[in-house]
Amino acid sequence: MDFDSNGGNKRVFHRLGNKQSQPHHQHQQSHYPQNQKRAHGGLGGGGQRNDGFSSRKNPNFNNTWGRPGGTSGGVPPKKMERVCNFWVQGKCNYGDGCKFLHSWSIGGSFSLLTTLEGHQKVVTGITLPSGDKLYTGSKDEHVRIWDCASGQCVSAVHLGGEIGCMINEGPWVFIGLPNMVKALNIETVTDMSLSGPVGQVYSLVVGNDMLFAGIQDGNILAWKFNPATNCFEPAASLTGHTSAVVTMFAGANRLYSGSMDNSIRVWNLETLQCIQILTEHTSVVMSVLCWEQFLLSASLDNTIKVWAATPSGNLEVTYTHTEEHGILTLCGMFDAEAKPVLLCSTNDNFVHIYDLPSFMERGKIISKQEIRAIQAGPSGLFFTGDGNGQVRVWNWLAEPKTAM
Numbered sequence: 001m002d003f004d005s006n007g008g009n010k011r012v013f014h015r016l017g018n019k020q021s022q023p024h025h026q027h028q029q030s031h032y033p034q035n036q037k038r039a040h041g042g043l044g045g046g047g048q049r050n051d052g053f054s055s056r057k058n059p060n061f062n063n064t065w066g067r068p069g070g071t072s073g074g075v076p077p078k079k080m081e082r083v084c085n086f087w088v089q090g091k092c093n094y095g096d097g098c099k100f101l102h103s104w105s106i107g108g109s110f111s112l113l114t115t116l117e118g119h120q121k122v123v124t125g126i127t128l129p130s131g132d133k134l135y136t137g138s139k140d141e142h143v144r145i146w147d148c149a150s151g152q153c154v155s156a157v158h159l160g161g162e163i164g165c166m167i168n169e170g171p172w173v174f175i176g177l178p179n180m181v182k183a184l185n186i187e188t189v190t191d192m193s194l195s196g197p198v199g200q201v202y203s204l205v206v207g208n209d210m211l212f213a214g215i216q217d218g219n220i221l222a223w224k225f226n227p228a229t230n231c232f233e234p235a236a237s238l239t240g241h242t243s244a245v246v247t248m249f250a251g252a253n254r255l256y257s258g259s260m261d262n263s264i265r266v267w268n269l270e271t272l273q274c275i276q277i278l279t280e281h282t283s284v285v286m287s288v289l290c291w292e293q294f295l296l297s298a299s300l301d302n303t304i305k306v307w308a309a310t311p312s313g314n315l316e317v318t319y320t321h322t323e324e325h326g327i328l329t330l331c332g333m334f335d336a337e338a339k340p341v342l343l344c345s346t347n348d349n350f351v352h353i354y355d356l357p358s359f360m361e362r363g364k365i366i367s368k369q370e371i372r373a374i375q376a377g378p379s380g381l382f383f384t385g386d387g388n389g390q391v392r393v394w395n396w397l398a399e400p401k402t403a404m
């Protein structure tokens, strides 16, 4: 690996960020479940994501998918949904009267804090293994590490292969590469290479104290951390998909895997047996996640499907949301008022922001290239990474109150 310290811009995003949520900041940091779990020597796990999206229960929830009702209803202003080229160059004379957007977003509940420049190709992973450093990975074969206080890139680590995905768990950052997973321990500053994958590693997830890698050849490999040897040991191979496994989610004793074979497989996390195959999507399944008791899946077939368990335990589609374009990735998080929102990136370079469960559109993010990576952060921040290598830092704002 080689390290360099060039690149990065000098804008500050952490300090600028979200003054009203500063008091929560410490609480948010201690929120990170991983640091405690490390004491057990294992991976932590349990399958909950950092953003806790699947772990919070809404007591008032009932099945009202797609039915607007009672959630925040800020109607985005109607303008041409194209960013003004003159504004981008800093010289639009039309001001507020311009029919194009003078903003990279539509909707008042979030704002752009800064753009992090450095990656040369599509950003495929964004993660925050500690409160003060942001890690981004790209097909340009580099992981960049950004200081959250200064917004500067403090190092760029060359990994010698395209980065297909990146996650963190406890002190570990796991990076999906061609034919291996790289495990970096950010506390001991050591790294290991986990061999076994054949082809690109496109997806990674931790569940039931195991690390799972979704691979180009359609297999899913699992490793278990052995504290005695301080090594990750091969634990299982989950076979069945006939094409690349591009997304996975672990939760509630289940592993969900989405594939370029257009199917989702549901695996029991204890037995590692496939217990159901979901075949309703007609194109690549790009993203799966759990919210409340539901599974959400998004596909290049332009749909998000919401799955619920029948009394027999099988999953069935309970709601289908349709976009005009293929869907690249989903990310669930909570806004400044702790309402659940779904960020949905489509291959026309938009991110649609929906309230759940109504799917009422709350706003949009506009990008020059497709957004492949979205990650929730602490202190009301979230991050997007696009096909040009740009990483953007956003923060949630309190909804503007309408004057009476």
Ligand SMILES: [Zn+2]
Pocket (backbone or CB within 6 Å): 084, 085, 086, 087, 092, 093, 094, 095, 098, 099, 100, 101, 102
């Ligand atoms: Zn303009």
